Amino acid sequence: MFTHPYCLWSVRQEVGDPSTQGQAEAQDLQLSELHDSQNNSYKLPPAVRDLLPVWLLEDIRTTEAFHWEEEGRACAFSPSEALLYALVHDHQQYARHLLQRFSMHALAMPSASFRCCAHSATPHVAVAVRYNRKNILKMMMDTLKQSADEGEKKLLLSQRGCAHAEGGKTALHLACDLARPECVLLLLGHGACPYVTDRAGDTPLDCLLQQISQSDMDMRTKRVCLGYLVLFMPALRFRMRTELRENPALWSRLVGEQAFLWLSGQSPPSLFVQCMRNVTRSVSDEQLESLPDFLRPPDFRLHQS
Ligand SMILES: [Zn+2]
Numbered sequence: 137m138f139t140h141p142y143c144l145w146s147v148r149q150e151v152g153d154p155s156t157q158g159q160a161e162a163q164d165l166q167l168s169e170l171h172d173s174q175n176n177s178y179k180l181p182p183a184v185r186d187l188l189p190v191w192l193l194e195d196i197r198t199t200e201a202f203h204w205e206e207e208g209r210a211c212a213f214s215p216s217e218a219l220l221y222a223l224v225h226d227h228q229q230y231a232r233h234l235l236q237r238f239s240m241h242a243l244a245m246p247s248a249s250f251r252c253c254a255h256s257a258t259p260h261v262a263v264a265v266r267y268n269r270k271n272i273l274k275m276m277m278d279t280l281k282q283s284a285d286e287g288e289k290k291l292l293l294s295q296r297g298c299a300h301a302e303g304g305k306t307a308l309h310l311a312c313d314l315a316r317p318e319c320v321l322l323l324l325g326h327g328a329c330p331y332v333t334d335r336a337g338d339t340p341l342d343c344l345l346q347q348i349s350q351s352d353m354d355m356r357t358k359r360v361c362l363g364y365l366v367l368f369m370p371a372l373r374f375r376m377r378t379e380l381r382e383n384p385a386l387w388s389r390l391v392g393e394q395a396f397l398w399l400s401g402q403s404p405p406s407l408f409v410q411c412m413r414n415v416t417r418s419v420s421d422e423q424l425e426s427l428p429d430f431l432r433p434p435d436f437r438l439h440q441s
Pocket residue numbers: 252253254255256298299300301302
């Protein structure tokens with residue numbers, strides 16, 4: 137039975153982590169089950185799901201496996217399409233191989249059946265954020281740093297998704313919606329723009345503040361995201377500022393008194409935050425990730441005056 141590859145992440149995103157499910161189901165899977173007798177070809181997706189060795193996956197991808205495009209054309213899987221499966225199933229070795237061997241080609245736009253529509257953004261960064269694949273996201277950022285020019289980097293990091301399926305959101309919006317602090321820091325540290333607005337006119341900061349106001353769940357994690365985000369926003373331009381000013385009691389409680397005064401524009405940021413901004417501007421992202429603990433408190437000391 138043919139499954140539209142786009143369904144892999146657009147539909148399953150509701151039902152938890154498919155890679156864990158896949159691993160459990162697949163323990164007894166024999167290689168023969170990967171053979172598609174109808175097309176006389178091996179199937180790449182279940183082979184990646186079962187974390188088969190890299191050499192075998194590349195053998196299957198380049199010689200045996202096909203997927204069907206809508207016009208009925210059989211296509212071999214490109215490195216970029218294989219990387220999407222590596223992301224979904226967290227096959228880190230395969231992802232590393234694809235990125236090292238094919239560099240930016242592994243981050244190229246996949247064929248039409250892997251996208252929602254012609255306006256879809258290149259999906260890899262957003263898929264990494266959605267599935268919280270921090271290690272593969274880091275590998276992808278390293279590839280961008282080594283091999284992409286400024287235009288490619290900007291496109292991959294700050295491109296808005298299509299209006300209907302993706303709400304015009306960037307990967308950073310998604311990282312804020314899902315409260316994934318490591319992803320927020322990786323994206324910002326590599327140059328994702330925090331001022332891009334989605335279809336509703338919201339910046340990633342707006343999305344995060346909405347998440348904070350909607351539920352108390354994961355509040356600590358959301359505050360870590362907030363701490364990272366504001367470090368990379370020297371000008372606090374965002375839509376929710378009016379809402380903050382109109383409900384000072386609520387927002388002081390939600391984000392803390394100091395952060396509230398600062399986000400609503402009533403006082404400058406604390407000296408600590410001002411120093412950290414300079415630090416983030418002047419150190420490389422590797423150094424940023426290995427900052428000592430006292431410089432990386434959970435919420436970047438937003439509440440400290
Ligand atoms: Zn679309």
